[in-house]
Amino acid sequence: MNNNLTxxxxxxxxxxxxxxxxxxxxSILVIRCKECNSSVIFDEPSHVVYLCHLAEETLLxxxxxxxxxxxxxxxxxxxNKFN
Structure with a gap:
């Protein structure tokens, strides 16, 4: 995968x-957030909100x-370290 995508x-x-x-x-790329988020281990289940806000507010x-x-x-x- 090309890590230099702009x-x-x-x-x-x-x-x-x-x-x-x-x-x-x-070219168009579709990133399915639910699938990506499922690979992340959260200290607390509610910490998924970090990724939800990121996807909605700073999507790139x-x-x-x-x-x-x-x-x-x-x-x-x-x-987690900042909060």
């Missing part, structure tokens, strides 16, 4: 809990982290 445009689709992004090569960062090995897990671990 996204031009993205949107969160609440009906499918997905992020749809367009990269520089004019969510997309980049979801495509990176342990990206979402590292994000949640960092959020």
């Amino acid at each position: 996204f031009q445009f993205g949107m969160y689709e609440p009906a499918t809990d997905s992020i749809i992004v367009n990269n520089r090569e004019n 960062l969510y997309a980049k982290l979801a495509l990176k090995a342990n990206g979402l897990q590292n994000y949640v671990d960092a959020m």
